[in-house]
Amino acid sequence: MTDLPHDALVSGRGLTKTFGSRVAVDGIDFDVRRGEAFGFLGPNGAGKTSTMRMIGAVSPVSSGTLRVLGMDPAVDGSKIRSRLGVVPQEDNLDTELTVWDNLLIYGRYFDLPRPLIRERAEELLEFVQLSDRRDDRVDPLSGGMKRRLAIARALVNQPDLILLDEPTTGLDPQARHLVWDRLYRLKREGVTFVLTTHYMDEAEQLCDRLVIMDRARIVAEGSPRDLIARHSTREVVEVRFATHDQQVAALDDLKGLTDRVEVLADRVLLYAADGDGVASRAGDLDPAPSSVLVRRSTLEDVFLILTGRTLED
Amino acid sequence: MRAPAFARVVEREMRVFRRLWRGTAFSGLVTPLLYLGAMGFGLGGLVDERTGDVDGLSYLVFVTPGLLAASAMQTAANNSLWPVMAGTKWIRSYHAMVASPLSPGDVYGGFVVWNSMRTSLYSGSFLVVAAALGGVTSFWAVVALPFAVLTGAAFAAPLGAFAASRDTDQSFPLIVRLGIMPLFLFSGTFFPLDLLPGWLATLAVISPLWHGAELCRAATTGSLALGPAAVHVAVLAAVIAVAWRFGTRSFTRKLTP
Numbered sequence: 001m002t003d004l005p006h007d008a009l010v011s012g013r014g015l016t017k018t019f020g021s022r023v024a025v026d027g028i029d030f031d032v033r034r035g036e037a038f039g040f041l042g043p044n045g046a047g048k049t050s051t052m053r054m055i056g057a058v059s060p061v062s063s064g065t066l067r068v069l070g071m072d073p074a075v076d077g078s079k080i081r082s083r084l085g086v087v088p089q090e091d092n093l094d095t096e097l098t099v100w101d102n103l104l105i106y107g108r109y110f111d112l113p114r115p116l117i118r119e120r121a122e123e124l125l126e127f128v129q130l131s132d133r134r135d136d137r138v139d140p141l142s143g144g145m146k147r148r149l150a151i152a153r154a155l156v157n158q159p160d161l162i163l164l165d166e167p168t169t170g171l172d173p174q175a176r177h178l179v180w181d182r183l184y185r186l187k188r189e190g191v192t193f194v195l196t197t198h199y200m201d202e203a204e205q206l207c208d209r210l211v212i213m214d215r216a217r218i219v220a221e222g223s224p225r226d227l228i229a230r231h232s233t234r235e236v237v238e239v240r241f242a243t244h245d246q247q248v249a250a251l252d253d254l255k256g257l258t259d260r261v262e263v264l265a266d267r268v269l270l271y272a273a274d275g276d277g278v279a280s281r282a283g284d285l286d287p288a289p290s291s292v293l294v295r296r297s298t299l300e301d302v303f304l305i306l307t308g309r310t311l312e313d
Numbered sequence: 314m315r316a317p318a319f320a321r322v323v324e325r326e327m328r329v330f331r332r333l334w335r336g337t338a339f340s341g342l343v344t345p346l347l348y349l350g351a352m353g354f355g356l357g358g359l360v361d362e363r364t365g366d367v368d369g370l371s372y373l374v375f376v377t378p379g380l381l382a383a384s385a386m387q388t389a390a391n392n393s394l395w396p397v398m399a400g401t402k403w404i405r406s407y408h409a410m411v412a413s414p415l416s417p418g419d420v421y422g423g424f425v426v427w428n429s430m431r432t433s434l435y436s437g438s439f440l441v442v443a444a445a446l447g448g449v450t451s452f453w454a455v456v457a458l459p460f461a462v463l464t465g466a467a468f469a470a471p472l473g474a475f476a477a478s479r480d481t482d483q484s485f486p487l488i489v490r491l492g493i494m495p496l497f498l499f500s501g502t503f504f505p506l507d508l509l510p511g512w513l514a515t516l517a518v519i520s521p522l523w524h525g526a527e528l529c530r531a532a533t534t535g536s537l538a539l540g541p542a543a544v545h546v547a548v549l550a551a552v553i554a555v556a557w558r559f560g561t562r563s564f565t566r567k568l569t570p
Contacts, residue, residue, distance in 0.1 A: 108325070
């Protein structure tokens, strides 16, 4: 452990997690700096949650090194956890308690004095817009409300680092934006985040810096803008055909239009600096495409180019 | 002095209990009192009429401590299988606990301690009612309460440890039907062990409930003898001590894999 940066709240070197013979996380290196929103982007099963659980000091490291807030989770797990705020992927709000009691009791787990918790709980419910539900049970709350309550709960100990595992998975778009909105506000206050997601738009919206994970390894690292600039082209042309046979027939011609082509089941992606030019030439092909669309490159494209697969696979 | 960490787990359970006590109080207190009515008075009347006494005691006096110990076991069993699975899998409240500074060992400790507190509440109430009805003949009955709590813990500790090691509740009904139910009936609770065939009587001696029932009976009838009592307490304490090792391990494996 000679090369750990000083300002890192979390550092992993050769970090590995195995369950029996299955390797969930395979020797990854990363650093999370103070004040940044750091993301693990990757499809389900890429090892993001296992990584997150090791950082959260609730899953022992199999090999490699991990430092969280300058401490070793194997030695100071309890101390580390006292300074973390965790929003787990699988909601574990206490359905046997009310909204208010969820905050109160969770604060007690951190051994905070009750008057202090009450004071903070008022503010936090305000912050996540749940003040009017304080005496309700948790069960009847919507998915978005539950997630916001989980975020409020994670803030009750005023953590130095917040871990969010798939913060908006399973939420409808409106609920999602409400969650994002709260996270932006925390970000503006300088809170450090680590989050996992398999939504490229979430990673682009929230992360200052991220690593892309695939099959237990990190395949790329950088800011969203960097990653796109480095691995993809500025624009992408999406070409669709009426039938799959037509797509197959047109493939050779499409490959002639630009250097990089990715073939998906229902469409072909052409990577080009000049999207409009390539699009107009694609439109003239025979068989003619049923639609041609030019858009900006996203992290989804970066993932596709690096792994040959889509994030939702 | 700071309270131990497991007290925070107990605090959560108490808060839930404050909301939901009516449902659990029924099985914890009302059921044993119904048994006391049916067995102590109904069946007891018949027994006393035919035999005069059971081991020199009226049937009501004989069965009261048996029911005390047996219901401590029942309360422990009811609250150690499915509720632990709720903590590890259904509600996942234990996962929320270990994301905080609390450790899996704290969660397990809090679970056993809370179970014991609940047992003392039900057993204490049961004792008071039974005493008012004439089921208790000695002031030594006050020590029957810790004995009942010890009996409950000797079931809660291993059952909770086991429940946390499971991924599903498939085996739980079997444990209740083939484990708890026979112990309830055949551990010197409703009739003396010497009425059992020899091999079964030997088997019953292994049952923690028999040790608990013997302790409670010695207390409520004022016939405590130091030697046997020490052995019974030691057996129950040993069960808890061994279970504690397994419990800490199974909670750790389940909650922090």
